Amino acid sequence: MNMVGVEPPSLRDSVAKAEAPGFFFDRVAAARFTDLGCGTIFDGRLMDLAGRSVLLATSSQLATALALIELDGTARRLVILPPDSEAGHLGTVIERAEVDAVVIDDGTPPAPPLDLAVRVNSTPSIVPMDKTPSARHRTEWVLMTSGTTGVPKLLAHDLAGLSAPIQAHSPADGAVVWGTFYDIRRYGGLQIFLRAVFGGASLVLSNAGEPVADHLARLAGRGATHLSGTPSQWRRALMNPAISGIAPRYVRLSGEIADQAILDSLRGAFPQSVIGHAYASTEAGVAFDVNDGLAGFPVAYVGAIRDGVEMKVVDGSLRVRSPRAALRYVGGEQNLADADGFVDTGDILERRGERYYFTGRAGGIINVGGLKVHPEEIEAVINRHPQVRMSLVRRRQSPITGSIVVAEVVLKADRQGQGARPIDLKDDILRHCRAALPRHKVPAAISFVPTLGVATTGKLLRRQE
Amino acid sequence: MSIKLTILEQMEQIAREHGKILAPLKEDLVLADCGLDSLGFAVLVARLEDKLGIDPFTAAEDAFFPVTLGDFVKVYEHGGR
Numbered sequence: 001m002n003m004v005g006v007e008p009p010s011l012r013d014s015v016a017k018a019e020a021p022g023f024f025f026d027r028v029a030a031a032r033f034t035d036l037g038c039g040t041i042f043d044g045r046l047m048d049l050a051g052r053s054v055l056l057a058t059s060s061q062l063a064t065a066l067a068l069i070e071l072d073g074t075a076r077r078l079v080i081l082p083p084d085s086e087a088g089h090l091g092t093v094i095e096r097a098e099v100d101a102v103v104i105d106d107g108t109p110p111a112p113p114l115d116l117a118v119r120v121n122s123t124p125s126i127v128p129m130d131k132t133p134s135a136r137h138r139t140e141w142v143l144m145t146s147g148t149t150g151v152p153k154l155l156a157h158d159l160a161g162l163s164a165p166i167q168a169h170s171p172a173d174g175a176v177v178w179g180t181f182y183d184i185r186r187y188g189g190l191q192i193f194l195r196a197v198f199g200g201a202s203l204v205l206s207n208a209g210e211p212v213a214d215h216l217a218r219l220a221g222r223g224a225t226h227l228s229g230t231p232s233q234w235r236r237a238l239m240n241p242a243i244s245g246i247a248p249r250y251v252r253l254s255g256e257i258a259d260q261a262i263l264d265s266l267r268g269a270f271p272q273s274v275i276g277h278a279y280a281s282t283e284a285g286v287a288f289d290v291n292d293g294l295a296g297f298p299v300a301y302v303g304a305i306r307d308g309v310e311m312k313v314v315d316g317s318l319r320v321r322s323p324r325a326a327l328r329y330v331g332g333e334q335n336l337a338d339a340d341g342f343v344d345t346g347d348i349l350e351r352r353g354e355r356y357y358f359t360g361r362a363g364g365i366i367n368v369g370g371l372k373v374h375p376e377e378i379e380a381v382i383n384r385h386p387q388v389r390m391s392l393v394r395r396r397q398s399p400i401t402g403s404i405v406v407a408e409v410v411l412k413a414d415r416q417g418q419g420a421r422p423i424d425l426k427d428d429i430l431r432h433c434r435a436a437l438p439r440h441k442v443p444a445a446i447s448f449v450p451t452l453g454v455a456t457t458g459k460l461l462r463r464q465e
Numbered sequence: 466m467s468i469k470l471t472i473l474e475q476m477e478q479i480a481r482e483h484g485k486i487l488a489p490l491k492e493d494l495v496l497a498d499c500g501l502d503s504l505g506f507a508v509l510v511a512r513l514e515d516k517l518g519i520d521p522f523t524a525a526e527d528a529f530f531p532v533t534l535g536d537f538v539k540v541y542e543h544g545g546r
Contacts, residue, residue, distance in 0.1 A: 398511065400510060406511065430482070442482075444511035444512060445512055
């Protein structure tokens with residue numbers, strides 16, 4: 001299927017044609033977004049934003065979701081500000097993306113003054129519009145990378161590229177209610193937002209600071225059928241008793257390495273569900289989905305062109321050439337792709353038999369006495385231990401080998417305070433590691449912790465030592 | 466348990482884990498000949514940091530490492546140099 005050159009309708013055109021009403025639900029309100037076919041949240045000010053480079057700085061996901069539908073096709077450029085963005089970087093973002101207007105709500109922190117600020121309600125009402133806007137821009141969508149340090153990179157996408165994976169994998173099985181642990185202002189969450197909007201489905205959004213149990217209860221209450229999140233977010237959800245209330249038909253993981261332990265745990269929790277993991281990044285877009293319940297992906301995916309996406313492995317690192325990839329960096333010198341149009345993802349692969357497995361990030365390597373170690377490959381082994389829910393492997397400075405690896409481990413909720421003494425359990429986990437890993441990859445020390453930090457990106461927090 | 470006994474016990478455990486055979490652990494044993502390799506010592510120092518609360522080598526301003534087992538134990542007993 002060739003997606004290149006196919007221009008999707010604007011989001012507003014798309015919802016105008018919806019056959020059934022679609023809703024966004026958050027903790028406070030429900031909004032029938034299909035009313036935006038001839039309705040607005042902008043109270044007559046939408047056309048003020050026409051043709052501008054608009055910073056979307058709304059604090060609520062609900063207001064963001066509705067504004068995205070209205071601004072696509074109207075704004076020249078849509079710069080989507082993720083939650084918890086560092087205020088100190090905002091000036092650079094505005095300058096690089098030539099922002100000349102901002103959309104805010106009552107929860108937006110004070111922003112630098114711009115020519116034009118349009119305020120919407122954080123729980124907006126959709127009011128009928130006399131006529132839909134006639135201005136037509138091929139809106140550029142600008143997303144920010146989830147880098148933990150420095151100024152975030154700005155990546156330009158268009159709607160055709162962002163929605164290409166959805167047209168290729170449209171679930172057409174009855175009424176769909178999407179839910180996501182992601183924030184829709186990040187690539188992974190935006191994919192789910194677009195699936196809901198294009199699929200005429202509903203979407204359950206989370207609120208800032210909402211406890212996992214409350215979010216799960218709302219997902220259960222709204223009858224969520226399709227649920228997406230990172231492996232870390234799923235591990236955290238599985239630790240919560242409220243998980244028993246949900247029964248999704250489709251469970252999706254992306255954003256981090258889906259190891260066999262989390263796939264098996266989800267299979268155990270949802271025996272009837274389709275459980276799939278996707279590989280995607282803000283730079284390369286969605287490269288592929290895997291739905292066979294196994295970690296990694298078939299080697300046949302590399303070298304072939306599948307749904308227009310081509311992959312190769314160079315020096316162990318996955319490179320992707322894809323119509324779903326970002327178009328370029330905004331306001332930077334750096335090239336996104338190599339001379340052949342491949343984006344280097346920096347995600348390192350290892351071939352075992354007829355499958356490739358992700359072992360970690362090129363930038364995340366720990367050097368133990370000259371030997372390279374990816375923390376993620378050790379975590380995948382620790383997570384296979386039957387009493388472990390999740391783990392974090394990090395570097396500890398060593399006067400002898402420069403670095404050494406140590407692990408923090410969260411036990412499964414039903415195993416805590418039971419059975420073996422902690423010291424015996426540590427020994428057992430270490431024995432399990434020694435059986436599967438070379439010596440330099442076995443953690444020098446293990447500590448049990450009640451929880452591990454998960455960033456707003458949904459990824460495990462890897463603090464720098 | 467004394468610091469010395471803790472150190473000897475950890476050395477024996479790491480040797481078991483790493484499949485190494487330790488020389489008799491006497492005061493004047495030269496560490497380079499004790500049977501643990503550099504990774505074994507790296508693990509030892511990390512474990513002792515957890516057990517005893519100090520890593521006297523990383524805390525030190527200049528690089529040094531004792532030659533004999535007796536010196537190694539003393540470094541921990543003195544909490545660094």
